[in-house]
Amino acid sequence: MAPSAFTIAEEYTSCLKTVSSVDANFVHADNHGGHVASNLIGDALKARVESVNQDTCGAGEEDAFFVADLGEVYRQHIRWKKNLPRVKPHYAVKCNPDPQVLRLLAELGTGFDCAxxxxxxxxLKMGIDPSRIIYAQPCKTKSYVRYAAQHGVKQMTFDNADELYKTKQLFPEAELFLRILTDDSASLCRLSQKFGASLDSTADLLELAKKLELNVVGVAFHVGSGASDPKAFLKAVQDARFVFGQAASIGIEMHTLDVGGGFCGDTFEPMAEVLSEALDVYFPPHIRVIGEPGRYYVSTAFTIACHVIARRTVADATLGTTSYMLYLNDGVYGNFSSIIFDHQNPVPLVLNCGNRFLYDTRRSGYDTPTVTEYSIWGPTCDGIDVISQSCTFPETIDVGDWLYFEDMGAYTKCSATRFNGFTDSHDIVYVSSEPGATALLGL
Structure with missing residues (x-):
């Protein structure tokens, strides 16, 4: 059974303890807002860093770690409900399968996009009803389809004829969504080159589905991960309406539209406005609408702290300058895989330098004219393992200091590897800057 809202609230309350605990725990505030979130995250980072003595700690005790503010996930959910009340979110698990994030979203009533x-x-092991899951993978492994059938996960996408024959063979009771091609040229990560049926092929696919007596219940699209052009949603909704019409003309009555993902925190409101208006124009209220947000929920909720394990001095005799190469205990083969796979550029910030704790001070302290240049590298022996080619700090960073990076919740730890034998699993300290999250978990 899924934990009830009361169960999670009770757990949150019982876990009111100091953040110095190395165990994953929840820390709560009596009020909310950015200031409280910053204080909670800063306190958690400081407590953990101060608990590590680099000269005596055991191997791995100084590993990189995350602080996750579940209050931020909650705020994003409320923001979604306010701006897209018609669209039920199905969180894209691939983005960050953190179990506490999934538990919170489950209690908030979201569905889940699984691939x-x-x-x-x-x-399913969380007790989530299979009706809340969409198997949003147009090209599926046969054994996975059998697994979905055995566990009652009926909703799934397709975009080609072979997938229809596969479904007829393995799961004829499935509820199918025809995924259509979209213009994702303005997106961070393009998906149309891999998935989506062109409008030239949708009529034939619908005819085949009807011939095979399969149940096509809706249309799905995805404008690309990290979309930036609101008009992409408008065109996609218009195309989906066209395919709904094609289906109706041959006797297939579809009832659900899946608008996919692509939502970013920075551009969410204008995106949501265009999407909402398009839905109201092209789809009557009785049509169910779902979405597949991922990074939108978690990107800003996770902060990572990394230890400086080594430093090299780079002296340029010609220019008379000195810079440094800093080596961290995490890199692009670990939680910074987002640099390669998600086109991200994480910004290094100083957490502590010597005995000074500097979290959240860069806004007032980095205008000083005296700065030192650094490049930031990961721990592996691969030359591409670079986090930042060039950055500057007013402080002189040395071995044993810590840096931190914000907005590290999306496509980071989910794609970390064990290359060179480094760990792909890092501790997470959970905090909550929104007490209201626990009160509303049953909504």
């Missing part, structure tokens, strides 16, 4: 057997299994 593999493992993701479906993780959600």
């Amino acid at each position: 593999s057997k493992a993701e479906i299994e993780q959600v």
Whole structure:
């Protein structure tokens, strides 16, 4: 059974303890807002860093770690409900399968977008009803389809004829969404080159589905991860309306539209406004609408702290300058995989330098004319393992100091590897800057 809202609230209350605990725990505030969130995250970072003595700690005790503010996830959910009340979010598990994030979203009533057997299994083990899951993978492994069938996960996407024959063979009772091609040229991560049926092929696919007596219940699209052009949603909704019409003309009555993901925190309101207006124009109220947000929920909720494990001095005799190469205990083969796979540029910030704790001071302290240049590198022996080619700090960073990076919740730890034998699993300290999250978990 899924934990009830009361169960989670009770757990949150029982976990009111100091953040110096190395165990994953929840820390709460009596009020909310950015200031409280910053204080909670800063306190958690400081407590953990001060608990590590680099000269005596055991191997791995100084590893990189996350602080996750579940209050931020909650605020994003409320923001979604305010701006897209018609669209029920199905969180994209692939983005960050953190179990506490999934538990919170489950209690908030979201659905889940799963792309593999493992993701479906993780959600089902939480006690989530299979009707809240969409297997949003147009090209699926046969054994995974059998697993979905055995566990009643009926909603799934397709975009080609072979997938229809596969479904007829393995799961004829499935509820199918025809995923259509969209213009994702303005997106951070383009998906149309891999998935989506062109409008030239949708009529034939619908005819085949009807011939095979399969149940096509809706249309799905995805404007690309990290979309930046609101007009992409408008065109996609118009195309979906066209396919709904094609289906109706041959006797297929569809009832659901899946608007996919692509939502970013920075551009969410204008995106939501265009999408909402398009839905109202092209789809009557009885049509169910779902979405698949991922990074929108978690990107800003996670902060990572990394230890400086080594430093090299780079002296340029010609220019008379000195810079430094800093080596951290995490890099692009670990939680900074987002640099390669998600086109991110994490910004290094100084957490502590010597005995000074400097979290959240860069806004007032980095205008000093005296700065030192650094490049930031990961711990592996691969030359591409670079986090930042050039950055500057007013402080002189040395071995044993800590840096931190904000907005590290999306496509980071989910794609970390064990290359060179480094760990792909890092501790997470949970805090909550929104007490209201626990009170509203049952909504």
